[in-house]
Amino acid sequence: RALALGYHGTSHKNCKGVFRGVINACLVAWLNRQPATAGSPEHIMSGEDLANIGPVALMQDLVVASSLGVSSIERNGHHYFAGLSAFPDRVGEQVLESHGDLYHRSHNGWPTLSVRGGRVSLASLQQAPLGVGFELDVEQFVRSTEWRSDN
DSSP, rough: TTTTTTEEEEEEEEEHHHHHHHHHHHHHHHHHOOOOOOTTTOOOOEETTTOTTTTTTTHHHHHHHHHHHHOOOEOOOOHEEEETSEEEEEEEHHHHHOOOTEEETTTSSSSSEOOOOBOOOOOGGSGGGTTSSSSOOGGGGGGGGTTTTTT
C-alpha cells in the first residue's frame, strides 16, 4: 500500500515478523530489477524498531536486519530504557560476556548499548544463533500469572 501511495521503499521491523521482513526485502530487490522509468528513484529498505531492547529481541532484530542488507535503522529504544537494568544481574552478565562489543557496563553498573559514531558492532551477533549466543534461564523471571506492578 505504501508503494501505491508514492513511497519508494519499506522498512523491516522484527516486531512485525521476520518473514514479513524477508518478503519486503524480496519485493524491494524485485522492484529494483524492473526497467527504470524517467525520474524513478531506486527503492530502499530501511529498518526501525523504537522500543526493541535486549537481552534477546534487540539481538535478533539486528541479525535479521543485517541478513536482509539493511544498513540504516532507526533505533531509539536505548534512549527510553536504562540499558538492561530491568533484568536480573545474571542476564546482564551473560549479555556482557557474549556481546561485549554491542554492550558495555554503564557508569551506573548495568549493561547499556555501545553506540559509537551512530553505529553498533554486530561482530558477536554474527557468531551466535539468531544473535543471542547464550541460554537465557527463564526461571529467574517472575511468571506472568504472578506479576504485579510492585514486583
